[in-house]
Amino acid sequence: MTAAPSPLSPADRPRPGLRERKKIKTREAIRSATYALVGEQGYDATTIEQIAERAEVSPSTVFRYFPTKEDIVLTDEYDPLMVRELRSRPAGEPWMDSLRYVMDKSIDAMARENPEVLRMRAHLGVQVPAVRSRMVESMSETGRLLRGALAERAGLDPDALEVRVYAMSLVGGMMEVYMAWAENDFEGDLRDLVHRALDVLEHGLPTGNP
Amino acid sequence: MTAAPSPLSPADRPRPGLRERKKIKTREAIRSATYALVGEQGYDATTIEQIAERAEVSPSTVFRYFPTKEDIVLTDEYDPLMVRELRSRPAGEPWMDSLRYVMDKSIDAMARENPEVLRMRAHLGVQVPAVRSRMVESMSETGRLLRGALAERAGLDPDALEVRVYAMSLVGGMMEVYMAWAENDFEGDLRDLVHRALDVLEHGLPTGNP
DNA sequence: CCATGAAATGACAGTAACTATCAAAACAAG
DNA sequence: CTTGTTTTGATAGTTACTGTCATTTCATGG
Numbered sequence: 333m334t335a336a337p338s339p340l341s342p343a344d345r346p347r348p349g350l351r352e353r354k355k356i357k358t359r360e361a362i363r364s365a366t367y368a369l370v371g372e373q374g375y376d377a378t379t380i381e382q383i384a385e386r387a388e389v390s391p392s393t394v395f396r397y398f399p400t401k402e403d404i405v406l407t408d409e410y411d412p413l414m415v416r417e418l419r420s421r422p423a424g425e426p427w428m429d430s431l432r433y434v435m436d437k438s439i440d441a442m443a444r445e446n447p448e449v450l451r452m453r454a455h456l457g458v459q460v461p462a463v464r465s466r467m468v469e470s471m472s473e474t475g476r477l478l479r480g481a482l483a484e485r486a487g488l489d490p491d492a493l494e495v496r497v498y499a500m501s502l503v504g505g506m507m508e509v510y511m512a513w514a515e516n517d518f519e520g521d522l523r524d525l526v527h528r529a530l531d532v533l534e535h536g537l538p539t540g541n542p
Numbered sequence: 543m544t545a546a547p548s549p550l551s552p553a554d555r556p557r558p559g560l561r562e563r564k565k566i567k568t569r570e571a572i573r574s575a576t577y578a579l580v581g582e583q584g585y586d587a588t589t590i591e592q593i594a595e596r597a598e599v600s601p602s603t604v605f606r607y608f609p610t611k612e613d614i615v616l617t618d619e620y621d622p623l624m625v626r627e628l629r630s631r632p633a634g635e636p637w638m639d640s641l642r643y644v645m646d647k648s649i650d651a652m653a654r655e656n657p658e659v660l661r662m663r664a665h666l667g668v669q670v671p672a673v674r675s676r677m678v679e680s681m682s683e684t685g686r687l688l689r690g691a692l693a694e695r696a697g698l699d700p701d702a703l704e705v706r707v708y709a710m711s712l713v714g715g716m717m718e719v720y721m722a723w724a725e726n727d728f729e730g731d732l733r734d735l736v737h738r739a740l741d742v743l744e745h746g747l748p749t750g751n752p
Numbered sequence: 753c754c755a756t757g758a759a760a761t762g763a764c765a766g767t768a769a770c771t772a773t774c775a776a777a778a779c780a781a782g
Numbered sequence: 783c784t785t786g787t788t789t790t791g792a793t794a795g796t797t798a799c800t801g802t803c804a805t806t807t808c809a810t811g812g
Contacts, residue, residue: 390791505710
């Protein structure tokens with residue numbers, strides 16, 4: 333139980349403090365060491381020990397910051413942001429439009445801040461089963477959060493089977509877009525692909541049965 | 543590439559032979575030892591060593607038969623059967639009807655042959671992340687196979703983004719039904735739930751935007 | 753029935769991701 | 783600078799999984 337972040341005022345945190353600053357630095361060191369090593373040697377060939385060494389911390393510390401190796405590569409803070417953004421959309425807006433907007437915005441943010449991570453992750457997702465797994469799991473959690481917003485809009489119970497299925501099929505679809513993007517060597521704009529995917533989820537297959 | 547199983551004639555295999563029979567027995571022994579132990583102690587508390595001991599084989603042998611612990615619990619032969627069944631449906635039949643039919647038939651078969659396994663798997667899927675992971679992976683493979691049949695029917699390229707997304711959203715939806723079933727203590731007929739899920743995938747949410 | 757080759761098994765050693773524990777070091781606050 | 787708290791590192795252990803090689807078990811032809 334953390335102390336209720338409150339609506340996240342930008343300047344009300346009591347100042348970073350040396351301790352906090354160091355933690356952030358360590359986190360970053362571990363992450364970038366990992367990205368570097370994985371880029372050089374591949375995911376499986378990179379051990380926690382190597383990561384610890386390059387980040388200049390002990391292996392224990394690595395595990396203290398990240399529960400699993402996959403998390404080092406995948407963890408970020410975009411998901412809760414996405415849900416918040418979604419909830420703040422006008423209630424009258426068609427559901428799919430909201431989704432499109434939020435997806436665009438998230439991808440934009442990610443692509444602006446660290447585009448190479450966006451790609452490396454997709455690439456690892458395609459190649460390393462454990463990473464793909466963790467990615468699905470993470471997207472499923474987002475899907476669970478989405479259910480709340482979704483049920484609200486549709487006037488349904490968030491735990492109703494229909495809502496669950498809808499949210500999860502969305503997750504499956506989004507995951508596939510991401511993987512397909514990587515498999516086709518990142519050809520095309522990811523946002524365009526996402527739009528095409530959402531069209532499919534909304535209207536079914538183009539030439540399919542009506 | 544296996545040697546084309548041919549339409550699976552029932553009596554054309556050259557006779558089991560002692561060796562083959564023993565292999566099947568060992569496989570079964572490992573599987574049922576695992577189910578028993580997992581039932582008694584839970585999944586995580588059950589080690590390969592214990593499984594080997596109860597199945598009266600060496601740990602090495604366990605790994606020779608199953609690549610991972612999760613596979614012991616999840617492996618079966620229903621998936622290819624499902625795809626074959628799907629392909630043999632009349633070409634004119636609406637896609638969703640085919641799917642409904644095939645899902646019904648698969649679930650029936652599974653529920654008839656070993657209903658407790660059907661439930662234990664779902665239960666483990668809910669509780670053990672590694673099992674859920676492997677399950678998603680397995681369903682995704684089925685989804686990949688489905689793409690072939692699906693694209694054929696819709697007159698599309700199996701590798702087209704739209705087809706991929708559609709197949710994968712289906713997988714996500716089906717996975718969620720299975721998990722929801724277990725979470726609600728297996729209330730209701732699984733086939734009915736699947737039908738409701740397919741309705742959602744076909745028509746969207748009941749009260750949602752049109 | 754037996755000899756020969758092939759497949760399956762078991763024993764052994766090793767790797768790497770985690771977990772648990774506890775003492776030492778780094779910071780915070782008075 | 784002292785005292786209390788948080789963070790770190792060292793160490794030992796567990797377990798899934800891999801690789802290797804000698805031994806055992808089945809298949810087959812004579």
